[in-house]
Amino acid sequence: MITFDTRPDGYKHWKLAFDGPVATLSMDVREDAGLSPEYKLKLNSYDLGVDIELADALQRIRFEHPEVHAVVVTSLKERIFCAGANIMMLRGSSHGAKVNFCKYTNETRLAIEDASATSGLRFLAALNGICAGGGYELALACDEILLVDDGNSAVSLPEAPLLGVLPGTGGLTRVVDKRHVRRDIADFFSTLVEGVKGKRAVEWKLVDGVYPTSRFKEAVAKRARELAATSDRPASGPGIALNSLNPTVTDGALTYSAVTLAITRGKRTAELTVHAPSGQQPATPDEILKAGDQFWPLRAFRELDDALLRLRVNEPEIGTVVIRTDGDRDAVLAIDATLVAHRSHWLVREIIAFMRRTLKRLDLTARSFFAFIEPGSAFAGSLFELALAADRSYMLHDDAEENAIALSPMNAGPLTMSNGLTRLETRFLDEQARVRELLQHDGPFNAAEAQEAGLVTFAPDEIDWDDEVRLAVEARTAFSPDAMTGLEANLRFAGPETMETKIFGRLTAWQNWIFQRPNAVGDKGALKVYGQQGRPEFDWKRT
């Protein structure tokens, strides 16, 4: 079972060092410390375990070190920055494991860009050696890239020519869409095993600067300080500690403080429940700082994030997830009001950004989600985003008309999807007047009102409820899991496409296609024979 819980003093592959406003995150992968003993993580190549540490380091810099304004991403290995995803690991992985690995590493790269865009945390890739494939894709996620000019160090995306697969972590998209490398140059570059170095790498916009070995460290340090100066993060801490989540794990359930994931393997379903806060809640930045990682939205969404990740990698056969909430709806609305009131405070900003990323993780999770809204639930404001993120929502139209949902300002902007729109805007494309009207609605919506407003899919009455929701889940679990994955990947992202959705839609879908082609993974496929005797044999038919 893979877990996502780590901390800097337990890192095997990264060193995190601090020097005033600049943190340095150095890759130093331990060859023999991969998640599986089947491969060696040579040349700073990585597997999911390496990336879990990277994701953790990013989180800790954001929450525990507000005084950090810029992060240098570099390597402690001589003449090698990073060789990319480990090929032996990819070769030995199932299709699902490859897809999940790429999805997670993509989310981590996007989290770097989110930290820059949202938190004013600047990232400088300091490529002190060879930077290939996923290594260059990590660099592409940074704000700027400096490359050592030592006659040898190059950036490259050799996946296509060498392995017959695509650079799967956003490389193709970022080269043309973020760095605006010309498409014909990008085409040439992406078929060049040896990559591009020196001045040509700058001319082609692949990196932002090159420096000889003798001046490299100094140039990096100078540029890092300059980038740090552009940040709007606080001049000093303290931050808050992110403690381990420590869920109770049994065969049938993951139980956290505010989240429960209960699994019914025989039916291939799970129930994901989020509990609203209770009791007195912090209402000022000082109180929130004091509460730290126990402040409900941070605690609940960290638990939700962890539950989603574990579901993805450890429970591949659980295809349908029912989402519920319970507790005090008004307490959620009060928390939302606090968050919105103090959203410019660095910590509140981080908490909101984390909630946003977690909800995006839900959007990108290849499982069917149905929200069940029943009396006693707390689908309000930020928790109502769970219902909006679900593929469908069922709301019990109770005779007493007490079952209700509510919107809050958290539905109006802070929790945008990957497409740049809120979930309400995506739901009502080109009906912005309706979105505004719904957000101005006074008080909760009962089931009839919610359905009339289009906020829920179905609102069965008490006589129909049990059968209708049971049959809906049963039907869903019987469909082809692949068809549901494709269906959801298309319907969830209506509206505009962004670089982020392009990475998860266009690029990832093509990558997944290639990841099961015989030309890549067949006995004579390029990924299979790489590094072994013999050359790949291709079926030459183009599609």
Added chain:
Amino acid sequence: MITFDTRPDGYKHWKLAFDGPVATLSMDVREDAGLSPEYKLKLNSYDLGVDIELADALQRIRFEHPEVHAVVVTSLKERIFCAGANIMMLRGSSHGAKVNFCKYTNETRLAIEDASATSGLRFLAALNGICAGGGYELALACDEILLVDDGNSAVSLPEAPLLGVLPGTGGLTRVVDKRHVRRDIADFFSTLVEGVKGKRAVEWKLVDGVYPTSRFKEAVAKRARELAATSDRPASGPGIALNSLNPTVTDGALTYSAVTLAITRGKRTAELTVHAPSGQQPATPDEILKAGDQFWPLRAFRELDDALLRLRVNEPEIGTVVIRTDGDRDAVLAIDATLVAHRSHWLVREIIAFMRRTLKRLDLTARSFFAFIEPGSAFAGSLFELALAADRSYMLHDDAEENAIALSPMNAGPLTMSNGLTRLETRFLDEQARVRELLQHDGPFNAAEAQEAGLVTFAPDEIDWDDEVRLAVEARTAFSPDAMTGLEANLRFAGPETMETKIFGRLTAWQNWIFQRPNAVGDKGALKVYGQQGRPEFDWKRT
């Protein structure tokens, strides 16, 4: 060998009738007239042959019948509009054939939308019976959809629940992105085998109106007349006749009047050459009307389109195509000037739109294209779009500095890509000032100037040329064809995504993924067992 040449009096599956400004295009598929005897085209289901006729009919309405202002798309079968793509055909098709089939049908659907957006030709889908899968996707491409309310006729996208694949012809995208059906309703609808009928279909925005059988024909006729009245097409003809292209076909070449496609099977390469016009060219709308389909841009691009289609379906192993042009560069520029000067004339508008669609077909062709620009070539204006569309361009830097390319106003707007940008804008994303400057450049660019301007990828001198271009092609043909397809599908479409690129990127890539999953096409996959004894057996793992 599949050909794309047909004409109304040879249609097997469609009837085209005219009544003043309204044409009626009626589906009446002959069961026993599929492209293969292996399947029967029951219930107005279709294969590529049916769609080739549809595409032809659309072309002819545009060019031969300018007096037509609206098209009713309906069926001559009782109680059945169209059952979608033929399942037995899909089941028996290779992966590549499925992918090519879906690509072509997608292009045809988009051509309907292009005719509406570009030519003011309105389309009304008159669903006089059951409308399933690809049948509904055809309707979705029309401007409006009317459905008969007979207690039985429904619209549906049953692919996912029934066959374990996606609606592959834009259905999922158009439901949410064009018709703005709410994503949760779209999710429910797309899992509903029996579909949705009557008022509910209207409430859910799946159709624009329903009428009882007794009033259906009248309502369709009335709405068609109303739609026709919004058109800006000419009140009367004449149009121009689209005659057969009649290329000379040998084992190694397709030879048209202005286009040659020469194939070298042993090297898996082809050379595509377009010849510039020579002699006196029409310069006014009257002269263009008189020249008809022999007017060079229409003739050359019709031939190019046909060559690309034949390449796609008949030569799957030809992975790399060298594009050349020859002839009088200035003659191309003169033609471009004529086209731009008269672009508001209906026929010129149609010719430009056809050129644009053909170039999009090139962008969407899953082969590597390299443009070779040598002395005597005619890469100017609209023909230079071929070099811009290519994955790379190589321009000989000749000692005499006579080798040249040129831009024209045709590079500045009329020939946009699927992403809504011109190829120059896509090439220089976020450098709009540079694009404007290049378009204002006086006269041709020699090789040094073209490379400095970023208009070509490489400009080897006479000493290097032969080796460099030979090695480039050899290297390209040795790469995994799948990796090249994925690479090109990502790099060619930098910049914004539109509904059109979403259909070819996100949707198609997922569809292609599913089209090779064992859950669809394995021995127990849903597509394989449909209609046979037994139920599909799924590997339940989600990715």
